[in-house]
Amino acid sequence: MPVVFVARKGLTKLDEKFxxxxxxxxxxxxxxxxxxxxxxxxxxxxxxGRAYQFQEEQSFSVAKKGDDFAKCMEQLADMVGYHWRMAGADGPGPFRDLFRHPGQFGTIGPVTSAKLAAEFATWDECARAIGKRSFYAWFASMRRMFEYAKTDGGVWLQYE
Incomplete structure (x- = not known):
């Protein structure tokens, strides 16, 4: 099953609980x-737990199947120098929020999206230098997704 995230922006909190x-x-x-x-x-x-109305949304298909997503996460971990499955919850390092929360469950808000967008921008040249087109395509798609949501948005995993 493909791994698809939906990034939304222009979020406005509604008065009622969801x-x-x-x-x-x-x-x-x-x-x-x-x-x-x-x-x-x-x-x-x-x-x-709150409901938000959004102005825009965009889908980001980042992998053809879950195993492909996991392989890209492993390549990302290797690129920055640690094993993503054993990333310490409070340890320093790039993409730590993504390794702690790879998207299986929960919303990634604008603060974390902005942090991840900046980390993807910083590591872009290194990711490109690896020379694996499939990894860089994944990397670029993830970067665009977090850039899309970083100001007033969020990211949700789209379950199919």
Whole structure:
């Protein structure tokens, strides 16, 4: 199954909490912010459990299947010098938020998106120098996704 994220921007918090009867109001362009208890800071800039209306969204198909995504994460970890499955929760280093929260669960808010966008920009030349087109295509797509959401947006994994 492809790995697809949806980045949204122009988020405005709605007054109501996101509850089962919320959909009955038929609001367009509304999304719920989902928290990740293992990485609560990932949603920074947004309030977990709240409904947000968004102005724009864009899908980012970053891998043809989950195994391809995992391989790219491993290549990214190798590029920056650590093993992504054993990345310390509070250790320093680039892409740490992505390794702690690879997108399986929860919303990545604008604060974390901005941080990741900056890290992807900093490491772009190194990623290009690796010479693997599939890795760089993944890297560039991830960078665009976080740049899209970094100001007033967020990133959600799209389940199919």
């Amino acid at each position: 509850e089962a009867d919320f959909w009955a109001k038929s609001l367009d362009n509304v999304v719920e912010v989902i928290g990740n208890p293992d990485c609560p800071q990932a949603a920074d800039g947004l309030e977990v």
